[in-house]
Amino acid sequence: MITASRDFLSMDDISTAELTGLLNDADEVKRAPETWSTRLEGKQIALIFEKPSTRTRVSFEVAVASMGGHPIVLRGDELQLGRGETIEDTGRVLGGYVDAIAVRTFGQERIERLAESAQVPVINALSDLEHPCQCLADLQTIREQRGELSGLVLTYIGDANNVAHSLMLGGAKAGMNVRIAAPAGYQPLPTVLERSQQLARDHGGSVTVLEDASEAATGADVLYTDVWTSMGQEEEAIQRRTALAGYRIDQALVDRADPEVIVMHCLPAHRGEEISADVIDGPRSSVWDQAVNRLHAQRSLLRWLLS
Numbered sequence: 001m002i003t004a005s006r007d008f009l010s011m012d013d014i015s016t017a018e019l020t021g022l023l024n025d026a027d028e029v030k031r032a033p034e035t036w037s038t039r040l041e042g043k044q045i046a047l048i049f050e051k052p053s054t055r056t057r058v059s060f061e062v063a064v065a066s067m068g069g070h071p072i073v074l075r076g077d078e079l080q081l082g083r084g085e086t087i088e089d090t091g092r093v094l095g096g097y098v099d100a101i102a103v104r105t106f107g108q109e110r111i112e113r114l115a116e117s118a119q120v121p122v123i124n125a126l127s128d129l130e131h132p133c134q135c136l137a138d139l140q141t142i143r144e145q146r147g148e149l150s151g152l153v154l155t156y157i158g159d160a161n162n163v164a165h166s167l168m169l170g171g172a173k174a175g176m177n178v179r180i181a182a183p184a185g186y187q188p189l190p191t192v193l194e195r196s197q198q199l200a201r202d203h204g205g206s207v208t209v210l211e212d213a214s215e216a217a218t219g220a221d222v223l224y225t226d227v228w229t230s231m232g233q234e235e236e237a238i239q240r241r242t243a244l245a246g247y248r249i250d251q252a253l254v255d256r257a258d259p260e261v262i263v264m265h266c267l268p269a270h271r272g273e274e275i276s277a278d279v280i281d282g283p284r285s286s287v288w289d290q291a292v293n294r295l296h297a298q299r300s301l302l303r304w305l306l307s
Contacts, residue, residue: 004082005303007115009131010126011106011169013196018138018172018304025201025300026140026293029140033066040069041301044098047125050076050105055267056125056133059294060102063302067219072098076105100307106232121305126128128162129189135166136297138173138230141290142222145262145304150175150204157181157213157259159240159246160188163226163266168192168207172199178207181216183243210245213247223247225274241273250276254284262286 007013011120014022029036049057057073064071073237081090087110094101095118100132103111103122115122124132143149154171156164160182168188171178178196180188187193187209196207217223228244229237256259262278265287271277278286 004236007122008132008301008305009111009115009122010085010130010174011135011166012199013132014173016175019170022136022297022300022304023140023143024030025304026136026296028300029143029303030293030296031298034065036299036303039299040064040067042068042233043100043306045069045302046098047071047073048076048079048100048101048103048105049074049125050081050103050110051126053104053126055291056104057105059126063295063298067299067303069099069302073303074216083112087113088117090114092119095119100302123301123305126136126162129192130166130169131162132160132170132265133294133298133301134163134164135170135291138167138195138224138266138292139170140297141264141286144289144293145286146221146260151177152169152225153177153179153219154222154223154224154257155179155181155216155233156224157216157249158225158244159186159230160209161230163224164188165192167224168196169199171263172196172205172207173203175200175203177206179207179220180207180209181211181213181215181247182209183211183247185241187238213253214256217253217256220247220261222262222264223249223253223257226266226268227268228268228274244274247272249279251278251282254279254282267291286297 047060061071091114100121104125108127112122160180183249200207228240263284
């Protein structure tokens, strides 16, 4: 049974059994959303966005409202955080008003400090370290398309950012073989790599880091990428394009993968940069499926945390 103080700040916060249960529930609500229309009845959910958002904001707001809850959407500049109130004070106050808080912010430590003080479930809706809600939707999509997770090869190509970190941890817990192809300076944090490799050993999978994108793509069941320049990195854009120029998912890489490979991107996408237009809009793309599954995975997560 989930207690009122259970948080979802990282893919490492849930067990493999809990991950499977969340994915099963996400499939269930996707099949029959009308049967979930009262699962959050009477619940108030604060959705705090210190970073702009399209998919995360809309999917969370729709998820809460469609299950009978009341979403309270707040920008960072609408809170006293913007005038110097501590995160801990904000957490204490909001925890007395609402039943859960989802936060999209910069540093992971901001979410952790909020969770320590809020006394209600806190959800990481994106931080610089991880994007676990995206990972839930991604794993749901992969399982839909390929029938299972264990044993599949998931190759992430490009800047090993927050999305890559969550895929490493979540994929390891699901028994997948996760490959990260990235140049020096853009590879995963050593702490995340070490932890995900430990989890992979425990669950029959693997996590490896390579510099050769072609090698990493060979035989892959899933090819995944993300933008090369994330929010807050705009001043590094030219440097990043130069360093990552050999890490574009194009048809040549798709041809090296398994014939039934699916191509994924968490969006927004820059066609011609990290992914070619013919691939993202082509027959192997599951990009739009994973975007839609953000809604269903987050419905599952919210119901689980507040049941």
